[in-house]
Amino acid sequence: MIEIENLSKAFTLHNQGGATIRVMEGANLSVQKGECVALVGASGAGKSTLMRMIYGNYLAEHGSIRVGRTVVTDASPRDILTMRRDVLGYVSQFLRVVPRVPTLDVVAEPLLAVGTPRDLARDRAAELLERLNIPQTLWGLSPTTFSGGEQQRVNIARGFTHDYPALLLDEPTASLDATNRAVVLDLIGAAKARGAAIVGIFHDEAARDQVCDREIDVTAFTPVRAA
């Protein structure tokens, strides 16, 4: 489902004397349907960078990334948007939404984007919010006013409304209590069971052990830093 070959990435800082920072070299990764792969490695090793490249958020320097039928490294913005809408979901650590939009609509949005009727999309959103223990009194409010943990759960709900064939999870269980953590792990398990290919970053080792089939240490892709 997700194929990465010989991927490298460097940042060139044009406004700081053209300094080039090499952050990744020779990365390879293959994730099958129904498989969950954890990215591990020290902070700054490039886990997030790799995730962002898969999502098309960062441009690759060399090598290729394929998600389903989309060659991310060679796709037009339009193709990437289509991929993000239909194929690849992303649960990031930060919630970025338009202020004022009610939580229920924020969560239903991915379904609306793929053409699900509004009622069905809202029902599904409500179901997920309930499972993640977001009190119903908050559904009509914008999540921008929520606590960190609540925002995190809204983000997760949003990532799981549409049954994406592939998912990127950035610390999905961070800042969650035991109950909600279990719900999230259930959701991940269910996604795997329906055949979703998942790449995740989990600092929560127990969670990682429970849902992940393999670990990839991205330190292996970190270039030796030139001074």
Added chain:
Amino acid sequence: MTDQPYNFAYLDEQTKRMIRRAILKGLAIPGYQVPFASREMPMPYGWGTGGVQVSAAVLTPSDRFKVIDQGADDTTNAVSIRNFFRRTAGIEVTTKTTDATVIQTRHRVPETALHAGQVLVYQVPIPEPLRFLEPRETETRKMHALEDYGLMHVKLYEDISRHGHIATAYAYPVKVEGRYVMDPSPIPKFDNPKVSDCPAIQLFGAGREQRIYALPPYTRVVSLDFEDHPFEASKADHPCGLCGAEDSYLDEVITDDAGGRMFVCSDTDFCETRQAAGHRGKDAA
């Protein structure tokens, strides 16, 4: 010519040719405002300088000339213009609508139906019907050229939204032969139907604004309106106090300081003709 103080009908022949060309162009493009080099006339702007120039350009020595101001032949303006042409053109003048060959008017169309061969000359203060909505001349000309007339209905919309009905009572905008939107000059909207399909030639002159436009005989002229607020040619709901006419446009005349008033025909010739034929209204002496 040199022994005469004025050329025939005051204006020199070159100027009249220039104005006639504008009139012909106007007749060829009904409703289109033709620019012309308006001359200084021996009267202030706003007193009918446009109409006077058009009349001067169309008058011939054999014409019979009538001038009305709000329907009346006997107001200062009408008398002055009539005298002006009697002196400078030596032509015959009349107050009879049926006898006149050229009629210059301010703010009315005569009640008596016009006939083929007559020329009705309107005095126009502001020829551009879009002016109050779009102040830029460059833009209004473009709007006419492109038939971009949504704005005209905005004016009528505003009327209804504010007053519950189209409150525009005079200078009511019309569309000429399905093409140009035109200001019929400040005639009451009661007169609008008379402008359409008229056997006479209708010419419009705006002196200060330097525009001439025209309607050839039998031109279709439609008053703009909405389907659910159709155009209505309204008038005061009374018969004429002097001649008893029920179908003519009326002026309200205050007769004393105790609230006494009467309604009389604004068209003096029409009213007098009826009275001469024996018609009497309730206020007739």
Added chain:
Amino acid sequence: MSEHTQPLLSVRDIAKRYGSHIGCTDVSFDLYPGEVMGIVGESGSGKSTLLNCMAGHLTPDNGQVIFDTRADGPRDTVTMSEPERRMLARTDWAFVHQHARDGLRMGVSAGGNVGERLMAVGARHYGDIRDKATDWLDRVEIAPDRIDDRPATFSGGMQQRLQIARNLVTGPRLVFMDEPTGGLDVSVQARLLDLLRGLVRDMGLSAIIVTHDLAVVRLLADRLMVMKSGHVVEQGLTDQVLDDPQHGYTQLLVSSVLQV
């Protein structure tokens, strides 16, 4: 698949010079139905010139602006006759000005402002026009009882929303926006952005938004074009351009934004 649909707007090699000064040059891109593109750059970068060239307010010195018309398919709007272009401008196109005063008739009531485009394309039923205007005022969150008030009595944010209603009432397919949130309070901006985003999605609108506000494009635009000195220096997916800018100028632009 959506890959096979044709672009709504194809811009090819647009260039506009003011004497020896370059307004914009070498601009080419395709905009697909439902897509929102942002154009960012500092004052004088040519982004407004480009927008005006595309919207037919300026005639480019070179290039084509091909719009997929309803009746005749793709047509170059630069060489189109003025009446055709104006017809487009009041049916399938909309233009939202930075200053609502430039896009509204200040002497005409809110209802009249919204109704004008309807009347321009032949609506002649007062009741229907008024119903539509009322509906649109509601959609842009203006109380229906303000329908007979003039825009001069409205706040800046309301005027801007009225301008949007006036533009969208005929169901256009392409909206040009010139700094639509410029000059508004931040809280008012958020409300307007939310409204625009909803309308764009619900109506399937395509839009081109010129702004210097990167937060605006992040929330509204699918794609981003960065301009400097009349040239496009970078374009791509909005979040990619903002999070991983490749050109020095874009990096400067992104790093200059205050983080909140």
